[in-house]
Amino acid sequence: MQNNEYLRFKELVEEHLLYFLPEVDHKSITLYESMIYSLNAGGKMLRSVLLLAACDFCGGDEKLALPYACAIEYIHTYSLIHDDLPSMDNDDLRRGIPTNHKMFGEATAILAGDGLLTSAFEAMNKDMLLYFDNVENLKRRVRAVYEISKGAGCRGMIAGQIADIEAENKQCTKEILDYIHINKTAALIKAAVRAGAHLGGADKKMLADLDEYAENIGLAFQIVDDILDVKGKEEELGKKTGQDQIKRKATYPCRYGLMESKEKVQELTENAKKAMEPYYDNAEFFILLADELASRIR
Amino acid sequence: MQNNEYLRFKELVEEHLLYFLPEVDHKSITLYESMIYSLNAGGKMLRSVLLLAACDFCGGDEKLALPYACAIEYIHTYSLIHDDLPSMDNDDLRRGIPTNHKMFGEATAILAGDGLLTSAFEAMNKDMLLYFDNVENLKRRVRAVYEISKGAGCRGMIAGQIADIEAENKQCTKEILDYIHINKTAALIKAAVRAGAHLGGADKKMLADLDEYAENIGLAFQIVDDILDVKGKEEELGKKTGQDQIKRKATYPCRYGLMESKEKVQELTENAKKAMEPYYDNAEFFILLADELASRIR
Numbered sequence: 356m357q358n359n360e361y362l363r364f365k366e367l368v369e370e371h372l373l374y375f376l377p378e379v380d381h382k383s384i385t386l387y388e389s390m391i392y393s394l395n396a397g398g399k400m401l402r403s404v405l406l407l408a409a410c411d412f413c414g415g416d417e418k419l420a421l422p423y424a425c426a427i428e429y430i431h432t433y434s435l436i437h438d439d440l441p442s443m444d445n446d447d448l449r450r451g452i453p454t455n456h457k458m459f460g461e462a463t464a465i466l467a468g469d470g471l472l473t474s475a476f477e478a479m480n481k482d483m484l485l486y487f488d489n490v491e492n493l494k495r496r497v498r499a500v501y502e503i504s505k506g507a508g509c510r511g512m513i514a515g516q517i518a519d520i521e522a523e524n525k526q527c528t529k530e531i532l533d534y535i536h537i538n539k540t541a542a543l544i545k546a547a548v549r550a551g552a553h554l555g556g557a558d559k560k561m562l563a564d565l566d567e568y569a570e571n572i573g574l575a576f577q578i579v580d581d582i583l584d585v586k587g588k589e590e591e592l593g594k595k596t597g598q599d600q601i602k603r604k605a606t607y608p609c610r611y612g613l614m615e616s617k618e619k620v621q622e623l624t625e626n627a628k629k630a631m632e633p634y635y636d637n638a639e640f641f642i643l644l645a646d647e648l649a650s651r652i653r
Numbered sequence: 654m655q656n657n658e659y660l661r662f663k664e665l666v667e668e669h670l671l672y673f674l675p676e677v678d679h680k681s682i683t684l685y686e687s688m689i690y691s692l693n694a695g696g697k698m699l700r701s702v703l704l705l706a707a708c709d710f711c712g713g714d715e716k717l718a719l720p721y722a723c724a725i726e727y728i729h730t731y732s733l734i735h736d737d738l739p740s741m742d743n744d745d746l747r748r749g750i751p752t753n754h755k756m757f758g759e760a761t762a763i764l765a766g767d768g769l770l771t772s773a774f775e776a777m778n779k780d781m782l783l784y785f786d787n788v789e790n791l792k793r794r795v796r797a798v799y800e801i802s803k804g805a806g807c808r809g810m811i812a813g814q815i816a817d818i819e820a821e822n823k824q825c826t827k828e829i830l831d832y833i834h835i836n837k838t839a840a841l842i843k844a845a846v847r848a849g850a851h852l853g854g855a856d857k858k859m860l861a862d863l864d865e866y867a868e869n870i871g872l873a874f875q876i877v878d879d880i881l882d883v884k885g886k887e888e889e890l891g892k893k894t895g896q897d898q899i900k901r902k903a904t905y906p907c908r909y910g911l912m913e914s915k916e917k918v919q920e921l922t923e924n925a926k927k928a929m930e931p932y933y934d935n936a937e938f939f940i941l942l943a944d945e946l947a948s949r950i951r
Contacts, residue, residue: 377803382832383812385819390807437767442759461740465763466815469735470807472767476774477802483795490788497781497791504775505675509688509768514681520760521683534680 358647360640364404364417368424375425375478389459389467390474393432396450397593401576402427402544406551408640409565413555420554422482423499426475427547430507433471434543436464438516444602451593472507476500499550506546515539519605527605533574535605540580541573564630571627572645575620581606582616582652617652624649656945658938662702662715666722673723673776687757687765688772691730694748699874700725700845706938707849707863718852720780721797724773725845728805731769732841734762736814742900749891770805774798797848804844813837817903825903831872833903838878839871862928869925870943873918879904880914880950915950922947 372394379387403424410420417424439446439454440461446454456464479500486493505511515538522531548569552562583592584599585608599606607616627645631638670692677685701722708718737744737752738759744752754762777798784791803809813836820829846867850860882897883906897904905914925943929936 377807379807380812380832382829383807383815383836386807386811386815433767437763440760440763442763462738462818463815465735465738465740466811466818469731469766469770470811472770473802473806473811477799477806480795480799480802484799487792487795490791493788493791493795494785497778497785497795501775501778501782504771504778508771508775509675509677509681509684513684513764513768513771514678517681517684517761517764520764531680534678538681 358640358643360408361404361644361647364407364411365400367407367417367421368400368403368428371421372425372428375422375481376429376474377477385459385463386466386470389455389463390470392458393436393449393455393467394428394471396452398428398432398450400428402431402547405544405569405644406547406554408644409548409551409557410555411551412565412634412637412640413552413557413561415551415555420551422478423496423503423550423554424547426478427503427543427550429471429475429478430503430512431543433468433475434507434512434516436468436471440464443516443520444598446594446598448594476504479503495553495556498553502546502549502553506542506549511538511542511546512540515542522605524603525605527610529610532605532607532610536574536577536607537570540577541570544573544576545569564633567630568627568641568645571623571630572648575623575627575645576648578607578616578620578623579648579652581608582613582620584608585613586652620649620652656938656941658706659702659942659945662705662709663698665705665715665719666698666701666726669719670723670726673720673779674727674772675775683757683761684764684768687753687761688768690756691734691747691753691765692726692769694750696730696748698726700729700842703842703867703942704845704849704852706942707846707855708853709849710863710932710935710938711850711853711855711859713849713853718849720776721794721801721848721852722845724776725801725841725848727769727773727776728801728810729841731766731773732805732810732814734766734769738762741818742896744892744896746892774802777801793851793854796851800844800847800851804840804847809836809840809844810838813840820903822901823903825908827908830903830905830908834872834875834905835868838875839868842871842874843867862931865928866925866939866943869921869928870946873921873925873943874946876905876914876918876921877946877950879906880911880918882906883911884950918947918950 406424406427407417407420411417436455438444439449440456447457483496515535518535519539548565552565584596587596589596624645628642631641704722704725705715705718709715734753736742737747738754745755781794813833816833817837846863850863882894885894887894922943926940929939
């Protein structure tokens with residue numbers, strides 16, 4: 356990515372990524388090692404960057420949003436660890452290195468995921484304790500955590516995961532396909548943006564525009580991912596490609612073909628940009644990002 | 654249990670147990686079904702009852718603590734579902750019925766656990782939103798959620814789980830054995846009591862006494878469980894007995910024998926009661942409960 360703001364936010368997250376994890380005893384060091392193994396595997400940090408950017412955009416101090424940005428990476432990473440398990444997607448490679456269960460075994464991988472998910476809420480709640488004398492900011496934090504819990508939960512990411520599993524090997528309707536994509540991926544992206552907006556003190560209009568933006572790039576992002584699974588290079592993606600077809604996953608390219616999927620990405624990208632255009636230069640980060648995400652398949 | 658207060662609190666939890674789960678879409682109905690399958694399987698509701706009792710004891714309205722009491726049952730239930738998985742304890746039976754993965758398959762069981770854990774935090778955070786005009790009660794809630802996240806997390810229950818797995822088939826020191834018991838079981842029991850105390854508005858002295866009580870009955874409870882695994886009846890316990898010895902788990906009876914383990918339970922029970930004796934009749938519930946838990950092995 357050439358977006359300098361993106362790099363600045365990403366570096367901020369990377370520097371603090373382990374900082375908000377609870378201190379663990381040496382007797383549970385394996386747990387900690389397996390958690391940071393997956394956290395340190397790299398990645399785009401899209402969700403946490405969006406959270407910081409939304410906070411900054413709405414007038415907040417992005418540094419004070421770091422516990423929430425890191426927490427959303429803990430949640431995203433836990434979801435990948437569990438998703439890769441043998442009984443789920445059974446993947447051996449993620450971000451160019453062996454998946455968590457390949458390194459640490461299944462039991463530890465399950466607990467590492469559970470640990471990351473719980474640590475996310477522990478970190479956010481610990482941060483709230485610092486705002487007992489600053490009630491307005493305390494309330495913003497409560498709102499942010501609620502957004503994240505919803506986006507990660509049974510009406511968001513986990514709903515998408517179960518629908519994804521159930522749709523394997525089946526003829527899948529457009530309705531189910533959209534349901535999977537909106538929940539599996541877009542829900543947590545949207546939660547990140549909405550949480551950042553709350554932390555930054557967004558008004559109703561800003562929150563609605565950012566929401567519209569996030570829903571569109573979230574959906575575009577998943578379709579891009581599906582397209583790259585068909586035509587991307589394994590060494591660039593750090594994971595095995597062609598897996599969706601082998602597992603007969605419900606994806607846009609499988610249902611609509613590559614051409615129509617690319618058109619859909621373009622349409623969603625335009626919708627996202629349109630939501631932020633009223634803010635002109637102030638929204639430059641968001642406009643650039645939407646284009647960059649779409650350009651991955653050009 | 655003959656403790657009428659216990660029954661009253663337990664009924665209150667049972668009546669509201671599903672109430673705080675997020676509404677799910679019919680497309681993710683399997684997820685919901687698997688979650689409530691395990692939630693409805695019965696159980697003692699020890700953690701949630703303790704939370705309500707601690708809140709009531711400290712002068713709070715236990716009905717307003719219900720989202721937190723139910724959330725702690727979601728967390729306890731998720732931990733059982735994941736603990737029973739083939740790669741973990743590989744149990745087929747729990748509370749007299751097939752374990753979650755036996756009914757719904759491994760992938761769904763993992764997601765049901767993830768869903769329950771996330772729903773716990775979603776439910777508690779949603780409740781916090783109701784207290785924006787009542788800052789003192791909002792702060793109590795933030796403290797309560799922080800206690801629960803710590804007790805369930807990498808310095809609590811999950812630390813105990815990983816140590817438990819690592820100790821299998823090994824000669825285990827007294828230090829490790831205590832570490833497992835304190836974290837695997839006592840940590841969440843303590844978190845329940847502390848959370849309830851915060852919700853009820855406990856002062857420092859009350860919080861410290863309840864903490865001392867909870868740590869002692871939490872540890873006693875796990876040793877009782879281990880003893881029942883050796884000498885209990887399967888039909889009464891609803892799960893296979895003798896499993897600890899087969900899996901060469903680190904338990905009190907294995908390390909110290911039955912006699913010494915029973916003495917330890919008695920000692921811990923006396924310590925717990927001593928912590929609450931200064932409160933005389935007001936603490937009757939807690940005194941009775943400590944004796945009842947210990948009486949299971951008489």
